[in-house]
Amino acid sequence: MILDLRRIFANEGASLDVEGSLDMSNVDILGGFPLKKPVKYHGSVYNKSSVVFLNLFIDFEFTAPCDRCGNNASVCHTVTIDKSLATALQRQESDTIIVVPDMRLEVDELVYSEVILNLPSKHLCREDCKGLCQKCGKNLNEGSCDCDLSEPDPRLEKLRNLLNND
Ligand SMILES: [Zn+2]
Ligand SMILES: [Zn+2]
Numbered sequence: 001m002i003l004d005l006r007r008i009f010a011n012e013g014a015s016l017d018v019e020g021s022l023d024m025s026n027v028d029i030l031g032g033f034p035l036k037k038p039v040k041y042h043g044s045v046y047n048k049s050s051v052v053f054l055n056l057f058i059d060f061e062f063t064a065p066c067d068r069c070g071n072n073a074s075v076c077h078t079v080t081i082d083k084s085l086a087t088a089l090q091r092q093e094s095d096t097i098i099v100v101p102d103m104r105l106e107v108d109e110l111v112y113s114e115v116i117l118n119l120p121s122k123h124l125c126r127e128d129c130k131g132l133c134q135k136c137g138k139n140l141n142e143g144s145c146d147c148d149l150s151e152p153d154p155r156l157e158k159l160r161n162l163l164n165n166d
Contacts, residue, residue, distance in 0.1 A: 003105040005085065008047050015046035018056060022111050029119070034064045041111050045085070054098065054105070056081040060115055066125035069132055069139050073125035079118045081110070 001020050008014045019042040024035040043056035058079040066073045085098050085105065098105070130140035135147040 001107045003045065003107055005045060005052065005100065005103045005105055008045050008052055009085075009087070009103050012047050012050050015044050018043050018045060018054075018107060020107065022108050024060070024112065024115060027116070029064070032064050034062045034119075035060055035115070036063050037061045039111060039115055041107070043081070045105070052085040054081060054083050054085055056107075056111075058111055058114055062120055062123060064123050066129055067123050068129045069125060069141060071125050071139065071141075073123070075120070075123065075125075077118070077120060079114050081114060 001018075003016065003018065005016070008016055021038040021040045024039050025033055025037075027033065027035050037060075039058060039060040041056055041058045043054070045052060045054050047053075058081070059076060060079075061074050061076050063072065063074040065071065083096050083098050085100050087099070087101055087103060089097060089099055098110070125141075132138065133140055133145050133147050134149065136145050138145040
């Protein structure tokens with residue numbers, strides 16, 4: 001979607017609602033396709049005191065194996081874009097300003113790059129995922145196992161003996 005913003009730039013107080021979706025299901029992350037559902041966005045472009053602002057909320061669902069237990073999990077994320085738009089940069093480069101020389105904004109392109117930039121670095125099926133048992137591989141979210149994980153590390157054992165030797 002390309003927004004023609006000439007009317008917004010020309011009129012103080014003018015605003016335009018922005019809403020749409022973007023198919024990113026072909027985005028390949030390490031052999032997986034985590035963005036199965038269309039990415040949705042909504043927000044507005046408005047002119048306030050002759051400055052044009054863009055406020056956009058991007059919602060995407062990330063589906064991939066959990067980093068800890070390996071079960072497939074879908075987690076929703078929201079990216080908020082709060083920037084101003086200008087036809088040229090006045091001073092040095094700024095990441096709070098989007099430059100639109102011809103007053104046209106390529107929304108899909110913007111949404112695409114913002115989602116890629118904000119993909120989760122950690123992906124858990126739930127905040128407190130217990131992961132897998134290091135010994136038997138059982139998913140500990142489904143219950144505990146009978147493994148004894150308190151087996152002492154021989155190096156630590158030596159240290160413990162030294163400390164207890166008083
Ligand atoms: Zn998990
Ligand atoms: Zn176990």
